Amino acid sequence: MSTSSRRRGIAWTVVFSAVGVGLHVLGTAVGSGLLGSTLAAVVWAAVLGHRQSAMSPFKDPPAPVAPVLELVALGPVPPEPDRRVLEESDSCVICGRPLTNADSSKARVGTQCIQVHGPRFKMVENLAWVRWSTELVAARAEQAQRQAEADAAHSRAVATHAQQYERWQEELASPEAAECRAGRDAVKARYGLAPWATPLAYAMTALLV
Ligand SMILES: [Zn+2]
Structure with missing residues (x-):
């Protein structure tokens, strides 16, 4: 981080904190602490939002989503009659x-x-129970078969995900990704501690005023 960007970060912190604290103090002075705090919070949200939007062009490529194993539920079976x-x-x-x-x-x-x-x-x-138990056995067999299909699909998805993950790691290691990180770091340096020092300054002021 260069000295000039660090200095700029400190300047932003001081300016935003001063504006927020000033609004809070002013609001309290005119008898409306709530109004001052609300305005201070708006300033803080604007600082955070502005910083986020400044960082948004420097996004890392999204990580591939890991597959989740589907657990097949037992099909509908009527309640068990008396045996x-x-x-x-x-x-x-x-x-x-x-x-x-x-x-x-x-x-x-x-x-x-x-x-x-x-x-x-x-x-x-009970003959109704015999019919019911046959139905249950069939439902369990169907569940097992569908689970086996889901397991196979999951294994394929895991293999695909492993390849995607490898490609993603390569992308992250690329010069473009390094540029992105540098861009993000530059934005962070520009804002310095402003997004965090500002609410801290309000809280301190609220305690003292
Ligand atoms: Zn009799």
Whole structure:
């Protein structure tokens, strides 16, 4: 950094800080600290914005974006039904008479026989559960297949990214990129500490005034 640009940086810092602090003090003096602080903040934002726009032509080439592995979700599967259910019977398992009552069908015994022999509940596998488990197996197989495809696509993207990254590194090492960095450094030197000293100066003033 040359002496003249450093001197210019210090000058900017002093000017901007003085303007901001002056506005703050003035605002407080006329009984509106908020107005002064707002104006001071506007000055600070203008300094930062101006510095950013001065630096904008000196951008580094953007880094290539690394690929992200897609995690394939399980397809929609209905909620799991009960695995086992009570078997219902049309006729009494003791005497063979037909059963019409829903509770008797579940107990598999008629209202008279149940008083003597008690219920004859029988649990059986639920056919709805069997269908559901088949559906689940199919959904998992589909998920695994789509994940394998996503994995393969990701591997290809990783290889491409590695090449892009290498090219990007070469670009960064090029004389054009070095010129860019020099341009940025020159802008930074021109503004010096102004963008940071200014808000610090306001804060100090706000504490003292
Ligand atoms: Zn019976």
